[in-house]
Amino acid sequence: MASATSFPRQQPLLQLLQQTDGELSAQELHQRLRATRHSTGLATVYRVLKQLQQAGLVRCRKLPSGEAVYAPVDRDEHHLTCVQCGLIQALPLCPISSGSLGLGAVLLQGFRPLFHTFEIHGLCSRCQQHEIAGDE
Amino acid sequence: MASATSFPRQQPLLQLLQQTDGELSAQELHQRLRATRHSTGLATVYRVLKQLQQAGLVRCRKLPSGEAVYAPVDRDEHHLTCVQCGLIQALPLCPISSGSLGLGAVLLQGFRPLFHTFEIHGLCSRCQQHEIAGDE
DNA sequence: GCTAGAACGACAACCATTCTCACTCTTGGG
DNA sequence: CCCAAGAGTGAGAATGGTTGTCGTTCTAGC
Structure with a gap:
């Protein structure tokens, strides 16, 4: 094998x-x-x-x-990603390791979990500035 | 504008x-x-x-x-994804809406969050069967 | 050694996405 | 009403990461 x-x-x-x-x-x-x-x-x-x-x-x-x-x-790391410029920053936070998530076998429906991803997408501070300068 | x-x-x-x-x-x-x-x-x-x-x-x-x-x-939905066959199942669970995540401004470092993704990757029950049948 | 089957690498093929550029539409003056 | 400037649009080309192909190489068992 x-x-x-x-x-x-x-x-x-x-x-x-x-x-x-x-x-x-x-x-x-x-x-x-x-x-x-x-x-x-x-x-x-x-x-x-x-x-x-x-x-x-x-x-x-x-x-x-x-x-x-x-x-x-x-390597249990997750990320913040800017939807405008693509900037990526580390997000020192994990929904799984924080333990507060009720991840029961029922929810997994027979899946054997191997890893997970958690990402927050948004606007970085720089792109927020540009947005204000540009208009709005 | x-x-x-x-x-x-x-x-x-x-x-x-x-x-x-x-x-x-x-x-x-x-x-x-x-x-x-x-x-x-x-x-x-x-x-x-x-x-x-x-x-x-x-x-x-x-x-x-x-x-x-x-x-x-x-649409606050997340997913289970099989890394072998690509099968996708809904995961009726959200680390954000569950509220238990301490998402303070400090962690966001100036980011304005727009949306997030949370996914668990693993083996679906069918692919686990095949794995056992195949070898191991 | 010899053979069968798996693993490998160079290269072609694929395909979602992005880029280009000429065209159209809108808007504001004249 | 006409014209010019700028933004928006679409067809098709270009891009680039990933996957497929296929002949060659390696390994295991005899």
């Missing part, structure tokens, strides 16, 4: 994610791996990322730009 | 979203508008969606497939 050794590409990629602050896109991972002795084709990077995600080791979210960024699942 | 009448395309599009259960992609909105007397170019659909989003009238999230889907902001 698909034991750990069957996918020798998983380890280097996972380590790279763990060693890196913040999130990395598949393209960035591909670039960085080229610089090491674990150089890997882009298609394989995507394949391995999907495996790691389904194994519950890596989480993923889509930026407004459309690219997906990845991080280890244990 | 950008008063309501300056953007005559906003109303039909917004109404269409409000009349529709669930979320619509830009492409779907474009298709459906063609069938009405408010036919609109695809580029304009995207332009208007961005306007409505920045005006705080419409929210948006990215599906794993990469396409963005839109809904009225007041």
Whole structure:
């Protein structure tokens, strides 16, 4: 079966994610791996990322730009995103770890949760200024 | 300034979203508008969606497939998504409306929040079965 | 060694989204 | 009423991240 050794590409990629602050896109991972002795084709990077995600080791979210960024699942970080300029700020707050959410088995309907995303979209202070200056 | 009448395309599009259960992609909105007397170019659909989003009238999230889907902001629904087959189920639970989240001004750092997304990714019951059958 | 099957990489294909640019519509003067 | 300026629009091209294809390489079992 698909034991750990069957996918020798998983380890280097996972380590790279763990060693890196913040999130990395598949393209960035591909670039960085080229610089090491674990150089890997882009298609394989995507394949391995999907495996790691389904194994519950890596989480993923889509930026407004459309690219997906990845991080280890244990990295419980969420974000504020400006819908105008795309600015991203960390949101030191998690609805799950705060514990106050009644996430019973009933609500999960048989789902086995692997990771979650929580994002607040709005206008950053700079874009609010521009809005006022522009009109309104 | 950008008063309501300056953007005559906003109303039909917004109404269409409000009349529709669930979320619509830009492409779907474009298709459906063609069938009405408010036919609109695809580029304009995207332009208007961005306007409505920045005006705080419409929210948006990215599906794993990469396409963005839109809904009225007041539609406070969240989702379970299967990372394997892409199945989406409603998650009748919201970390914001549950109120238990300490979302103070400090955390928002000047952001004016417009909408939020909360998603749980995991394996649906069907894909868990397959996983067991396949190996492991 | 030899074969079957999985994994891999280079490259093509895909497709949602964004960009371009010529055209139209509205608005305010003259 | 006509004209000019600016904003809005749409068709189609361009973009770019992601996925598919397919021949090659690697691994496991014999």
